[in-house]
Amino acid sequence: MxxxxxxxxxxxxxxxxxxxxxxxxxxxxxxxxxxxxxxxxxxxxxxxxxxxxxxxxxxxxxxxxxxxxxxxxxxxxxxxxxxxxxxxxxxxxxxxxxxxxxxxxxxxxxxxxxxxxxxxxxxxxxxxxxxxxxxxxxxxxxxxxxxxxxxxxxxxxxxxxxxxxxxxxxxxRGEEAIKYIESELLAIEPLVQPKSVVGPGRLNQAAVWGLLSRLYLNAAVYRNIYGASFTFASADMDKVIQYTDKIIASGQAKLSADYFSIFNDNNHSNDELIFAVDQRAELNGHNRMAYFSISGDQFPLAEFPAANGTDGPGITSDFYKTWTDAYGTVDPKADPRFYQENMSVYSNKADTCINDADYKINRGILRDQQYGAIRVNGAFLRCPDGKLKVGRLTYLTRNRADLPVSFSQNIDFTTAGSNYNSGYRVSKYEFSKKSNTGRNRGDADIVILRLADIYLMRAEAKLRKSNDAAGALADVNAVRAARTKTTPPPALTNMSLDILYRERGFELYWEMVRRPDMIRFGKYEGTWTEKTNxxxxxxxxxxxxxxxxxxxxxxxxxxxxxxx
Incomplete structure (x- = not known):
């Protein structure tokens, strides 16, 4: 009835x-x-x-x-x-x-x-x-x-x-809060539907397992938030392994061969997503994750001359150094998670005319001189054949044609370090093709949980429980080896908590897990650019x-x- x-x-x-x-x-x-x-x-x-x-x-x-x-x-x-x-x-x-x-x-x-x-x-x-x-x-x-x-x-x-x-x-607070959240998730685990039924935008079975894994992994911190060190209970680590095993064995998610496709504006159907903020355009989402870091003189869409960035946050030189330390004499752009080149003008300066449909800004960590569509008096310059003219960008929108959109490694709170072009930028989420302002109509789902994080959580639990370096190494290398659209990053040969922490930074940067990671790994009270507290x-x-x-x-x- x-x-x-x-x-x-x-x-x-x-x-x-x-x-x-x-x-x-x-x-x-x-x-x-x-x-x-x-x-x-x-x-x-x-x-x-x-x-x-x-x-x-x-x-x-x-x-x-x-x-x-x-x-x-x-x-x-x-x-x-x-x-x-x-x-x-x-x-x-x-x-x-x-x-x-x-x-x-x-x-x-x-x-x-x-x-x-x-x-x-x-x-x-x-x-x-x-x-x-x-x-x-x-x-x-x-x-x-x-x-x-x-x-x-x-x-x-x-x-x-x-x-x-x-x-x-x-x-x-503390243990009482952990137990309450745990009891609620365990109570509903048998009742929620698989991801294949409801998709990543709703709480699903794999998402519950993932949240339980995250809760157990951070339980030592939540129990003793101000502690000089944390005791990661073996029982908690067993549960992390138990629930990450469930996700991996269930087949409800798969590692993506194309790293940046995980963050494309059509990523709602990407198999790696487990739980995400549903941002499809018909749900009136926003794409400010794509707009926040890039320059105000970067215009990612040939169709919309008003859609640009905002010169927001950059990465610190300290974080960039973790990449260069890991790769030594090899440019870290060799790692497909670091950078994806989408316009040949970066490697061939003569390629200055692009079909509108082929125009895409680069992705990942953006360094040095940037190229793209040049907007003058509200319109993009065009080549004689009508194609979009791309070239070396300057800060025309700031009335600073003398200042190149050339991102420097240095960024801090000094006058020089606070300039519009200071700091390497992050273009991880794709700039939505439907966003006429850069601020709204975003399509990309924002990741809450994805399968790579599940593998890395399991690796961490193996290390913290029994120093199972071999098991942790296998999990980390499984994630690295999966990125086969281009040459995947080379397999690691050894594993420790420090290496795993670094690897989480490489895989999950800009995904809103860095603060809890830093706390859990004992790094949050450290010193880095402009921070000594x-x-x-x-x-x-x-x-x-x-x-x-x-x-x-x-x-x-x-x-x-x-x-x-």
């Missing part, structure tokens, strides 16, 4: 008591409300808000900023003294001097808390639903609540336990001041993290 649905989405349940922590007095109403909806359509309508804010969480100035600009991978100076100043928040983030009023910290918190609230609303509705598929939808919503709590635990050191929208959440209290971020103020009617409920 069809269930008559009069409301798909109700006012989101408060995570805490009224007005506590953040503004969750949102009323989300579907304009397609209709008694004619099928039960499955109604169920989809209840589940959709659980995922709806993922693109906001993973924006370049939110989760990405917290997980990358706080590390040795990314640095964002005050460009030219005019751009990306933002009251010094990116300088402070990189230096581990972030405060509880930082807008990136606050926006990420608010998005995650709202997503938790929406998950609870969906869970409550599915519990009372008579729809035959309600159990699977309920499991999915519970799993997403666990995932959002994993983000909370990782970034802010806390998790929220809440079942009834009308009650106050219980705040848990060694305070262990900075491993997690401050709870936003407005969240603490919002809970002021509950004395002692919301405690600020140590060191803030």
């Amino acid at each position: 069809r269930k008559k649905i009069t409301t798909i989405l109700t006012a989101a349940g408060m995570l805490l008591l009224s007005n506590a922590c953040t503004d969750l007095n949102e009323q989300v109403l579907d304009e397609t409300l209709s008694a004619n909806l099928t039960e499955q359509e109604a169920a989809n309508g209840l589940l959709a808000p659980v995922y709806a804010l993922l693109p906001e969480i993973f924006m370049h100035t939110r989760y990405f900023a917290l997980q990358e600009i706080s590390t040795d991978e990314a640095i964002l100076p005050y460009r030219g003294g005019t751009d990306w100043g933002d009251n010094g928040i990116y300088l402070a983030l990189h230096r581990h001097n972030t405060t509880s009023t930082d807008p990136n910290v606050n926006a990420t918190w608010n998005n995650v808390v709202q997503s938790l609230s929406r998950s609870i609303t969906a869970i409550t509705s599915f519990k009372s639903s008579t729809y035959p598929g309600a159990a699977q939808y309920l499991a999915e919503a519970r799993g997403m609540r666990a995932y959002y709590n994993m983000i909370m635990l990782d970034l802010y050191g806390i998790a929220f336990i809440k079942e009834d929208p009308g009650t106050t959440s219980t705040i848990v 060694s305070d262990v209290k900075k491993r997690i971020f401050p709870i936003p001041q407005n969240a603490i103020d919002g809970a002021s009617n509950l004395p002692g409920y919301m405690q600020q993290n140590d060191g803030y």
